[in-house]
Amino acid sequence: MAPPVRALLLGLVLPCALAWSSPLSTPRVSLSYTELLQTHTARPFAFAFNTSDYRILLLDQDQDRLYLGARDYLVALDLHNVNREPLIGECFNYVRLVEPLNRTHLYVCGTGACQPVCALVHRGWRSQEYLFRMVPRSLEPGKGRCPYDPRQSSLATLVNGTLYAGLHVDFMGTDAALFRTMGPRPAVRTEQHDSRWLYDPVFLRAHVVPDSSERSDDKLYFFFREKALEGAVGPGVLARVGRVCLNDDGGQRALVNKWTTFLKARLVCSVVGEDGVETFFDELRDVFLLPTQDEKNPRVYGLFSTLGSVFRGSAVCVYPLSAIRSVFNGPFAHKEGHSYQWVPYTGRVPYPRPGACPGGAFTPGLGSTREFPDELVMFVRSHPLMYDPVYPAPRRPLLVRTGLPYGFTTLAVDLAQAADGRYEVVFLGTDRGTVQKVVVLPKDPGVLEELTLEEVEVFKTQVPVKTLWISSKRHQLYVSSDVGLAQLSLHRCGAYGPACADCCLARDPHCAWDGRRCTRYSPAPARRVRRQDIKHGDPLRQCRGFNAQAEQELEEQVQFGVEGGSVFLECRPPSPRAQVRWLLQLEGGTWRPLPRERVLLQTPQGILLGPVAPSDGGRYQCVGTENSYTRPLRRLLLHVLPHGLLGGPPPPTCQSQWGPPRPGAGQRGQNGTQIGAEALGTSLGGPGRRRDRAGPSRRPPPRN
Structure with a gap:
């Protein structure tokens, strides 16, 4: 009965959801692939020979290199110009992991034709060194580090020589786990074949975030979606955020070589209609963490889509990590009663609190998770889920798109410095091979104004965008798909128009009027003309003198x-x-x-x-x-x-x-x-065809 009820609810709230689509979501500038190349702000890259499955795996701004994985190839590209001669490494079939092990070496894993394999790749000290080769005798099995099947989603991050990876560990894809391997600590994983921990998950991203001034409190936050456990009538898939302590060594008698600090919570991204009915975007597609001045509280951008067949929609929600942390400090989910309904746990919670790290701010007397009491370990084993969900701030999406013939696949965020402040610019890849540039501005108290600045066709064919990476240092955006890679400038200021008013009305934080043309904004001496108004977009105030000049011309x-x-x-x-x-x-x-x-x-x-x-x-x-x-x-x-x-x-x-x-x-x-x-036969904006009301039209007689 769940799917029909779900479809009915979506149908009832569809008009309310549509009301959330911004009238300014139409791109101010739309460029085809050919028009984009004519701006000289984009460089495409693809091999001349047949290959596929390009995806950006690592952006190294220190060595000015972009590491790109394709079917049967690992490539090192120049960040300044991806069309310069690439460095090509040995074949790993489908490369799925590239992480810096140290200054001179990369740790690389690939599917290896259903036999995962990993190795070290020597890349040299500096980008000027023409060096990119596999280290002899470094080849080792990649089980628990790289998936068997290249179609399966996975995550991996290397932290101080320790690898954390979320993937399916078996050939049949039935055993999904979050692993820790390599490094000085013992290997640990999630509980095997326990749907309370992981229920057919799709892993997306992982990031290490400090939780306090004590390094012992550092945690790995990872993002995924999985089949739902909560309720019989509900979505089939839910978005999740999970976390574990980096210094988790497993239990002493129970959960041996298993995580003893594993917790997870639901991420909610929804629209509330006028009647109070909530429409959920449950399928988490991508996550981007934007650092802030407080390293303990980055902003988490989540890209979501709908699962129902009633309507198609995408949404972006933003969560301060403090909101996620607050849920992990709240009540645990517990099943009780004849119908085994999920309720908040009201019994006694063991000490130290489940999920706390040994040696941290709240457990100063414990040196290892193996010293945790058995009561705590058993509680974690049966209560890994938090009862409260995580809602975005301010409890609504940053942007919503519904009823459109495309969906979003990935996102990246750039923090742009403008004349009147700093703005978060969101880049969104679509399933038709385009990239949209969006800025969301505060308009009134509690009201946001969404502006889609541009949409560009990045590839010749309409293929889904796989990955987006931003180099703020180089002011470049790198986009990958099945057919190739593209390097784009973060801005195309000249495309907005030749006048100061065009530049001002565009309200692009990357662009400003310099007295002659719309060009990239950069700090300059006060005597230089520089006109920009992101908050209001008012040419009357910002373009005095230039407006009259444009009219005269x-x-x-x-x-x-x-x-x-x-x-x-x-x-x-x-x-x-x-x-x-x-x-x-x-x-x-x-x-x-x-x-x-x-x-x-x-x-x-x-x-x-x-x-x-x-x-x-x-x-x-x-x-x-x-x-x-x-x-x-x-x-x-x-x-x-x-x-x-x-x-x-x-x-x-x-x-x-x-x-x-x-x-x-x-x-x-x-x-x-x-x-x-x-x-x-027409009115203003009508079809534009005349209809004869008195039979066939009367033609003039032919001339002799």
């Missing part, structure tokens, strides 16, 4: 039309957010809005007028309004040529072509002919 263009025909007046707004209006100059020089009945068709590129008469000649102006700022976009001088110049009889009037009009059906046009919405 806007030249009037001449266009011709033929009497009785139609003419297209082109006006392409610099942004899809701009509201466009057309003005007509009257005698005496005053301007008035162009009458709607004169417009046959309105498109994003301009308007179609007709049938035109000599009195339609004159000056036209296209003006755009965005963020309460209005400016001229194009000026035209229209000349209407008499039909007799082309030969033939005079043009038919609307009355002779469509028959006598009905009383009150239209209005008198400027040339005295009857014009109405029905006669034109």
